[in-house]
Structures are given as structure tokens and as C-alpha cells.
Amino acid sequence: MQRAMRLLEAASSHQYGAPAKQLARESGLALPTAYHLLRTLTHEGYLRREKGVFVLGEASEQLSSSGARHHRLGMIGKALEHWRDAIGVPVYFAVYREGEIEVVGVADTPANPAVEEWADFRETGHAHAIGQCLLGQLGDEERQDHLDRYPVQSITRYSVRDHRTFLRRLDGMRRMQPIVERQEYALGTVCAAIPITAGNTAATMAISLPSNQADRLLPAARQLQSEIGKLLGTLAFSISI
Template identity: 75%
Template sequence: MQRAMRLLEAAATHPAGAPAKQLAREAGLALPTAYHLLRTLNHEGYLRREKGVFVLGAATERLSAGAAEQNRRGMVADTLAHWCDLIGVPVYFAIYRDGEIDVVSVADTVGNPAVEEWADFRETGHAHAIGQCLLAQLDDEARRNHLDRHPVRSLTPNTVRDDRTLLRRLDALGRMSPVVEQQEYALGTVCAAIPVTVGTTAATMAISVPSSQAYRLKPATRLLQEETGKLLRTLAFSISI
């Protein structure tokens, strides 16, 4: 594996391609070994042979894209973990992608655990702050399309009762207003979400606290807004995940 990686690294330094002998020399490999590995890498799509030289193949590009995606996710996770420690509450990052609510990352601690996903977040956007904040950023057609696929249903006595009531609430909120949810998704928990919109992509940062500590929600939300403003560029870059 290490020898194959050395060949790929050598090939990466030659955008126009390089012959087997040159790659073998730069990778520090015997020519017969290099030939064998180059044939394998070519067969697997990591390299492509063109006019006697080897260039990087499509599989290498996918490998690079995967590493970049993992790096972006790591950036988001690190940012959320920092805010979780700073604010002292669980922190969530979610986006609306391909017609669905996607909770990209969550940071919590033993002392401040995240809300248990007892009902699929994707199907219960009407009942939690994350979903309401994302839906508020959509146009009317997109909201109705979402509710056609994921109808409003009662999860707790506080859950909004029907589509019409929910749509009125979303209209009243406005696209860029924070959302507060009081035990609509889970009894004993209150949540807040703030919108993060970049271009046409709807995103949100959210926090949750036990209902017995509801007094912490407003100052924690204000601090989250301040921190999000400082790192908006990082979040915008990460929305492409």
C-alpha cells in the first residue's frame, strides 16, 4: 500500500503525465515492482495510461474529494465542540438539502447531552427548532412540498396541530429570525435555532437545554449568534458538504 501511494504521489507532481521508469525512480522502487503496481493502479482507475505516460485517474479524484469532505466535516465538528464548551449547551448544525432536513453535526457532553432523536428529525421538522428554522427560509411552494411528504403530527401536547397553523407561524417568523421551540418535539426540552443562509442554501445552528433551565436559552442563543457571525465563512464553506 505504501509503495502504491508513493507512485501516486510521484504521478501527482506531473500533471501532464510521466513514464513508468521516471515514476519508479522518483518513488524509489525497482522497475519490475513499479510496473506491477502501475498496472494495478491503472486497472483500479487510480492512474490512467495515455500515450506511454501515466496520469492521475478518476478514482484518485474521488479519493481527494472524499478526503476534502472529511476535512470539512472535521472543521464543522471542531467548531461545534468549541461552541459547546464555550456556551455550555449542546450545539447542532443542519442544512436543508435535496428536499430533506440533514443534521450534519452535533456536539454535546456528558453533562449537557443532545436531544435524543426518538422521532426521525427529517420527518418531524414541524416540531423542532431546527426544522422550523429551515422551513422558514424556504419559499411557500417548497414548504408545502415538504409538508406533503412529511405531514404535521402531534409528538407532544405542545406540538403544532396542523399545516395551516404551522405555515402561519413560519410566515410570521420571517426568513432570518431565530426560532424558539418549547417542548414541541420532546417533553422536558426547549430549543432555539438561528438561520445561516448562504446563497440558496438554508442552514441553521441550534441549541437545546432542559426545560427546567429555560432561562439559559436566550443568553445562550445570543452568544451563539455572536460566535456564528465570527465564523460564518467557515460555515459557508462547510455547507457544500
């Protein structure tokens, strides 16, 4: 495996490919061994042979993309963990992508657990702060398309109950202000979400607390919002994930 990886690394350093002898020399491998591994890597799709030289194949590109994605998710996770510890609340990061609400990362602790997703977050965006914040950033047509697919319905006794009332609520939201939701998605929980401008993509960071600590919600949200600019570079990576 290590020898094969050395060949792939050598091949990746040549934009227009390299012949077997050169890759063997750069990898420190005997030519017969290099030939055998190159045939295997080509058969598996990690390399392609074109006009006598070897270039990276589709499988290598997918592997590289997967590794970069993992790295970006790790960066986002560390950023969320930082604010979880600094503020003492669960912290969430979500985006609206390809017509769906997507929670990219969550940081919590056993003492301060995140909200349990007992009803699909994607289908209940009208009921939780994350969804309300994301839907509030959409244009009328895109928002209506979402609500046509996922109609407004009561999730708890505190939830908004109809389409028209929900749209009035969105229209009344103040730009760049935290969106607060109290027990609309999960009984015993209050949440706040902060809109984030990340290119053309709707994004949000959110926090949650037990309802008996509701007095902490807005101060914690404002603390996060006041520092959020430091995270934007890291969080923006998620848009390409």
C-alpha cells in the same frame, strides 16, 4: 502500500500524466517494481494509462474527495465543540439540501447531552427548532413540496397540530431572529435555532436545554448569534459536503 502511495503522489503532481520511468524515478522505486505497482493501480482504478502516460483514475478522485470531506467535517466539529464549551449547551449545525433536513454536526457532553432523535428529524421538521428555522428560509414552492412529503402531525402535546397553523407560524417569524421551540419535539427539552445565510442554501445553528433551564435558552442563543460570524467561513464548507 507506501510504495503505491508514492507512485500516486508522483502521478498527482503531473496534470497531463507521466510515463512509468519518470514516476519510478520520482518515487525512488526500481523500474520493475514500479511497473508491477502501476499495473495493479491501473487495474484497481486508481490510475489510467493514456497514450503511454499514467494519470489519476476515478478511484483516486473519490479517495481525494472523501479525504477532503473528512477534513471539512473535522473543522465543523471543532467549531461546534468550541461553542459547546463556551456557552455550556449542546450545539447543532444543519442544512436543507436536496429536499431534506440534514444535521451536519452535533457537539454535546455527557453532562449536557444532545436531544435524542427518537422520531426521524427529516420527517418531523415542523416540530423541532432546526426544521422550523430551515423551512422558514425556503420559498413557498419548496416549502410546500417538503410539507407534502412530510405532513404536519402532532409529535407531543405541545406540537403544532395542522398545516395551516404551521404556515401561519412560519409567516410570523422575524427575519434573522432565533426560532424557539418548547417541548414540541421532545418532552422536557427546549430548543432555539438561528438562521444562517450560506449562499443559496438554508442553514442553521441550534442549541438545546432541559425545560427546567428554559430561562437560559434565549440568552445562550443570543450569545451564539453574536459570535456566529466568526464561524461562517468554516460552516460554509459543509454546503459542498
